[in-house]
Each structure stands twice: as structure tokens, then as C-alpha cells.
Amino acid sequence: MSDESVRVLLDSDTPLVVIEAPAGCGKTFQGAHYASRVASRLKSGRVLIVTHTHAACAAFAATTRKVSGQVEIRTIDSLIVQIASAYHRSLGLPPDPGSWATMQREGGYTTLATRTAALLSHHPKIAAALARRYPVVIADEHQDSTTQQHAIIMALHKAGAHLRIFGDPMQCIFDRVNTAADQTRWNSLR
Numbered sequence: 661m662s663d664e665s666v667r668v669l670l671d672s673d674t675p676l677v678v679i680e681a682p683a684g685c686g687k688t689f690q691g692a693h694y695a696s697r698v699a700s701r702l703k704s705g706r707v708l709i710v711t712h713t714h715a716a717c718a719a720f721a722a723t724t725r726k727v728s729g730q731v732e733i734r735t736i737d738s739l740i741v742q743i744a745s746a747y748h749r750s751l752g753l754p755p756d757p758g759s760w761a762t763m764q765r766e767g768g769y770t771t772l773a774t775r776t777a778a779l780l781s782h783h784p785k786i787a788a789a790l791a792r793r794y795p796v797v798i799a800d801e802h803q804d805s806t807t808q809q810h811a812i813i814m815a816l817h818k819a820g821a822h823l824r825i826f827g828d829p830m831q832c833i834f835d836r837v838n839t840a841a842d843q844t845r846w847n848s849l850r
Contacts, residue, residue: 663690668742670694670824676817678825678849687826688716688840691798692723694824698796699730708821709733710813718801732794736809737769740776743812747786751775773808781816787819796822803827803846810845825849 661669663686669677670690681687691709699707705731709720717733724731734742744757753775754760759766780787799805799813802825817823829846 661801663823666690667694669826671697674822675827676823676825678827680829680850682828682830685711687828688800689723691800691824691826692720695731695798697721698729699724702730702795705793707731707796708739708816709798709800710736710739711800712736716800730834733828736799736805736812736830737773739784740769740773740809740812743776743779743786743790744772745777747779759829770806770808773806773812777808777811780812784815784819784821787815791816791819791821795819796824798824800826801828802849803829807845 661681661810666679667690679687679690695709708729709717709731711717711720711733714735716758718737720731720733721728721804724733738758739763741758741761744751745755746752748755748757749774751757753772757772761772761807764771764798773779780790794816797813802810804827805813813823813825827846829843
């Protein structure tokens with residue numbers, strides 16, 4: 661696809677768009693410029709950009725600086741902590757779920773994501789409130805999302821948020837346990 665055809669697809673009213681392209685093809689560039697365009701058109705809420713690394717957050721921040729008040733850029737784990745912090749009692753967690761997850765020997769963030777995904781699944785009004793706050797969600801390098809992280813992003817989409825997914829399954833982190841499930845999930849998105 662040409663840059664122009666990707667831009668047209670991203671700017672469309674289609675609720676879910678998946679952009680799959682190899683490294684170096686400009687996925688982050690396209691995602692950041694889309695965020696800038698759509699942020700300036702939003703009547704309410706903010707564009708939410710979720711990534712997996714702070715370096716990716718910085719790359720998006722540099723490009724969206726002019727609309728920074730209309731864009732929120734987070735790692736997926738920090739989004740999960742934000743949601744879990746607001747609902748920590750319902751999730752059976754202490755008031756600071758991020759510290760709790762960090763102090764666990766193993767799997768603290770996985771447990772946090774699992775509980776948060778279940779919360780959004782069982783209480784769609786919470787997902788709907790998040791979708792109103794973030795009517796457009798950009799998920800960068802989504803091929804690296806765990807099952808639970810994917811479920812959280814999809815809960816926002818199901819609740820009404822327009823979702824733009826960027827990724828490349830050839831760049832997937834392969835040291836995780838669920839690579840077959842990850843590949844199946846990615847194929848179903850396409």
C-alpha cells in the first residue's frame with residue numbers, strides 16, 4: 661500500500677483498521693501523523709496511543725507535540741495500571757497496583773492485565789466510559805500484545821472507540837509462551 665492509501669484508510673470512518681507492514685515502512689510515522697490529524701477533529705475526549713516501550717512513547721510524543729493536549733501516550737502496562745488503580749478494590753488489589761505488580765516474583769503485570777481485562781469484560785459500562793474518554797485508540801506494535809492486553813484494547817473498541825492497530829507479526833517477541841495463540845489472534849484481526 662502507498663502512504664496515501666494508508667492515510668485514506670486511517671482517516672476513514674471504519675471502526676477498526678489494521679496496518680501490517682515490515683520494519684522501516686513507516687508505521688509509527690503514519691500512526692503519529694494520523695493521531696495529529698484526528699486529534700484536531702475530535703469534539704470531545706482524547707486520542708489514546710498505546711505502545712510497549714517508553715522509546716515508542718517518545719517517538720509518538722515528538723510528532724504529536726502540536727496537539728499534545730488532545731493526545732495521551734502510554735505504554736500498555738501504564739494504561740492497565742491506570743484502570744486497575746481506579747478499580748483496585750473491585751480487582752482485589754492494594755491502592756497502588758503498579759507497585760504491587762512490580763513486587764510480585766513473577767507474573768505481576770500478567771495478573772494485573774488478566775484482572776483488568778475481566779473487569780472490562782464483566783462491566784461494559786467501564787469500557788464505555790473509557791471509550792468516551794478515548795474515542796480513538798492507536799495500538800502500536802500490537803503483535804507484541806499478550807492475550808490480556810489485546811482483550812483490553814478490544815474492550816475499548818467494542819465499547820465504541822475507533823481502533824487503529826499497527827504491527828508486523830515478523831517482529832513479534834518470540835520468547836513468550838503463547839506465540840501460536842498470538843499468531844492466531846493476529847490473523848483474525850486481518
